Amino acid sequence: MSNPPPLAPPLLAIEDLRVDYGAVRAVHGVSLHVAAGEVVALLGANGAGKSTILRTISGLLRPRAGQVQLDGAPIHRLPPARIVRLGIAHSPEGRRVFGNLTVAENLRLGATSRPDRDKVPADRERMYDLFPILRERMHQVAGTLSGGEQQMLALARALMAAPRLLLLDEPSLGIAPLIVRSIFATLGELKRQGTTMLLVEQNINVALGLADRAYVLRTGEVSLTGSATELRDNYERVAEAYLGARQ
């Protein structure tokens, strides 16, 4: 028999995902994928289900139906710690840094899942080069940092896991525009270095500026998808997909 070789599966594939909170259905039948090296944006209004999808990928929530696959293998029944070890790091909505621990300790915990302990010091230095303010604040308790600094720390903490896929949940939320620009410049730098990202944002412009492709989510369903260039040129369609102006 000579079957054609199968196409390599994408790094992350989500198929017909359904997620409930008790009786409330938050995600109904979403499919999306992220190929290695890609930056994919997941856009949508408040309550559209963006964070729910990220939490399900990370194993904090169990789907009611559907699949999450990494390299073609299902991961949606694994505990969060296993999923981090498989290479998915998650910088959560609202930053969620450990406020009682120092910046350095936060970074240290970001790397706890790694088997290659010997590479951790070099990566820590890389984080401090990427975000020099964190080096200055190294011994400061994270709870005393500004919102923007905490966002940088949340990002650096996730990167310390040396992930193959970085999940970012609204890194621009509640942060001054100038800092947002600086954070997205850093994300652009990471993209050039080949980091794969799934980026949740409400800030359409900065997200489409960084992403290769995007999905727009409305009340738990994908209402529009396309390349970032396409979507940038059709701002009205994006807004419509966002808010559901027309059925």
Add this chain to the structure above:
Amino acid sequence: MSPGLYIAQQIINGVSLGSLYALVAIGLSLVFGILRMTNFAHGDMMMVGAFGALTLGAAGVPFELALLGGIAIGALTGVIVERVAYRPVRGAADVTLLLTSLAVTYILENLGILLFTSSPHDFPIPEWLDSSYEFSDGQITFTQVNVLTVVLTGISLSLLGWFVTRTDMGLGMRAAAEDMQAANLVGLDVNKLIVVAFALASGFAGLAGVLWAAQAGVVEPSMGFTPLLKAFVAAIIGGFGSIAGALLGGYLLGALEVFIVAFLPSELSPYRDAIVFSLLIAFLLFRPYGLLRTTREVKL
């Protein structure tokens, strides 16, 4: 007796009592910090540790080893209780966890009664421990048990301090206590951290139980009840869930109890516990987060 020496003696007594409260309160706080659960069975780990040491002693094991055995038996019991009773109901309503821990208390105490009857047993201590140091012609006395209590508490707390500030697992435990989901997201194995928290907390309680029995000279199945309530007050004073808070609360409470008896009119002494529990109510009303803990809302 000169007032200075009298005060010095009371400080010694307060530090010794406070050490025991601190040991028990820190365990309550460790478990509460990571599980948001008040473990009412915590006092029974004292009982288990003390009876463990008593049984080992009766079998001819020297006191020093029996004490270590009491700590180990306390820790092991805590780990078993977590696995068998608490883990299955984790994530259930708070009241379910509370009732479960009351049920565990009931079961452990009745097990104690079954094995050892409900009457107090003598707790023999070796000769070297049954002596005291005297200064200023006997006006200040350190009993050896007091010295042992303070020294072992100091060692345990230093080890705990090293653990929670220097090791990945200790830092992880503090991280999980602050934000369980974020701890999950950095890849910490939260189940393992909870087991370690129970082992540490219950080991401390086992140590406190042996020391308590050595001071009192007796052990009985209900011996954990009063120290548990006191540790609860200590933890609330310091800030429930905070390790440093439990430490501070334990020593403050020990000092307070000793000073109430030593310096207030003797008619007030019988009301010592009433005063202590009034303090608890005052804290719950006016400073529910205690002296050290600050509120931080965590939103999912």
